[in-house]
Amino acid sequence: MGKRRKIQENDWRYDVLHWLVDRTTKASYRRLRYIGTERIPKDGAVIYAPNHTGTLMDALIVLAMSHEPTVFIARADIFKNPKLARLFRFFKMAPIMRMRDGIEEVKKNNKTIEMAADVLKDRIPLCIFPEGKHQTRYSLQPLSKGIFRIALQAKEQLGDTPLYIVPMGIRYGNFFRFRSTVTLQVGNPINVGEFIAKNEDRTPQELMNLMRGCLDERMKETILYIPNDEEYDAKNEICAAVSDKLLKKHESVGNDLLVTANQEAARRIVTMKDEKPEAAARLITSADEAVKMRRKMGISLKSVTKQPKMLSIILKSLLLLVTLPYTLATMILTLPIIAIGNMLTKKFKDRAFHNSVRYVLHLVLWPLLLIIYTAIAFATMPPLWAACAVAAALPAPAVAQETFRAARLIVSDFRLLRCKPLMAKYNEIRNLFFN
Numbered sequence: 001m002g003k004r005r006k007i008q009e010n011d012w013r014y015d016v017l018h019w020l021v022d023r024t025t026k027a028s029y030r031r032l033r034y035i036g037t038e039r040i041p042k043d044g045a046v047i048y049a050p051n052h053t054g055t056l057m058d059a060l061i062v063l064a065m066s067h068e069p070t071v072f073i074a075r076a077d078i079f080k081n082p083k084l085a086r087l088f089r090f091f092k093m094a095p096i097m098r099m100r101d102g103i104e105e106v107k108k109n110n111k112t113i114e115m116a117a118d119v120l121k122d123r124i125p126l127c128i129f130p131e132g133k134h135q136t137r138y139s140l141q142p143l144s145k146g147i148f149r150i151a152l153q154a155k156e157q158l159g160d161t162p163l164y165i166v167p168m169g170i171r172y173g174n175f176f177r178f179r180s181t182v183t184l185q186v187g188n189p190i191n192v193g194e195f196i197a198k199n200e201d202r203t204p205q206e207l208m209n210l211m212r213g214c215l216d217e218r219m220k221e222t223i224l225y226i227p228n229d230e231e232y233d234a235k236n237e238i239c240a241a242v243s244d245k246l247l248k249k250h251e252s253v254g255n256d257l258l259v260t261a262n263q264e265a266a267r268r269i270v271t272m273k274d275e276k277p278e279a280a281a282r283l284i285t286s287a288d289e290a291v292k293m294r295r296k297m298g299i300s301l302k303s304v305t306k307q308p309k310m311l312s313i314i315l316k317s318l319l320l321l322v323t324l325p326y327t328l329a330t331m332i333l334t335l336p337i338i339a340i341g342n343m344l345t346k347k348f349k350d351r352a353f354h355n356s357v358r359y360v361l362h363l364v365l366w367p368l369l370l371i372i373y374t375a376i377a378f379a380t381m382p383p384l385w386a387a388c389a390v391a392a393a394l395p396a397p398a399v400a401q402e403t404f405r406a407a408r409l410i411v412s413d414f415r416l417l418r419c420k421p422l423m424a425k426y427n428e429i430r431n432l433f434f435n
Helices: 012-027 056-063 082-090 109-121 146-158 192-198 204-220 232-247 257-275 277-297 301-306 310-322 324-333 335-345 351-380 383-393 396-418 420-434
Strands: 031-035 045-050 071-075 093-096 126-128 163-172 181-186
Touching: 012 056, 012 351, 045 056, 045 109, 045 146, 056 163, 056 181, 056 351, 071 109, 082 093, 093 109, 109 126, 109 146, 126 146, 146 163, 146 192, 146 204, 163 192, 163 204, 192 204, 232 257, 232 277, 232 301, 232 420, 257 277, 257 420, 277 420, 301 396, 310 324, 310 396, 324 335, 324 383, 324 396, 335 351, 351 383, 396 420
Parallel strands: 031 181, 045 126, 045 163, 071 093, 071 126
Antiparallel strands: 163 181
């Protein structure tokens, strides 16, 4: 029996799949941006530490950041089926036990830590989601100690090779809409060796707690951080309502401008609660009322952010009408994916999985459908016409999703403009915030 291949070793089958997966990931978003990648150190081993809001999509966005392979650490319970475990290993995923799995199970992590150190020795990036579980909010959950335990033990085995923990923030324009926008921002890395040297008098437990606090702060800098409390929805509503005015103050400095404006808004709310508690209370109350009114009417938060004008709605509607023959055809071509996607997503109570399901369907079904449509086109049309038809069909999934999105936003914008009480409520929010 031959020696088992290391998880980080090259495999042409993985390389081919990696290429296809990356292309599908990039096609799954209207805009996919990477900011601050120059901060990723080149002189040592790196552990990526992203926030976790989009289930499978988070990992795919990290993977698409570069052409090199990345090894992912995932929760151990998904590896229980031996066939799935072999498949996950092919995908360069390794299991890690959590305390909830029991002490005896946690002891098995030594093998994963040894594997992680070996991966890092070969300068292959290791990705761990330190929150341990996902949540669809612009917030951050308490960080688990697994990433720090791996970092400290791996550093012992790496010797003089520098080791860095690289904070990352993944920010979706919408957590649940397929082909939304997403930005991955890289934060300031933690040099594990230097951190240990500066705190050499600390116990391993104290060292991990200090490192956790440091990573927590640096991860918050890469996302729109709103504390995950009972005022979360109200604060998120305020950020959307005031961001357009704040945007005009900022220039592009290697950051996502909308997120920069929203981060400023979130900080101002905290300051306002300290300095003007009564005004802050009225602001939160108004935002709570706006949230309830907006959701009841089915108005998108995007409409609130953009503050639509009637002329814009008319022009968008005309454009949608002019392009209808083509967009209608794309909807028909992608109907099998849409129908199966709607059927499968109903089986997931957690909506965070919905985009992952749609992604897999586009990855698997669209190439098959395209082969079928190509065969039909060349069997029923002259070659030149068939080639043109196939070329026009290639972007069908993206065009269909963009059409659905445009139609939803036109309806949402119109509802917002028609609802005078809600428009007045947002004006009240802006006045309270800026005055």
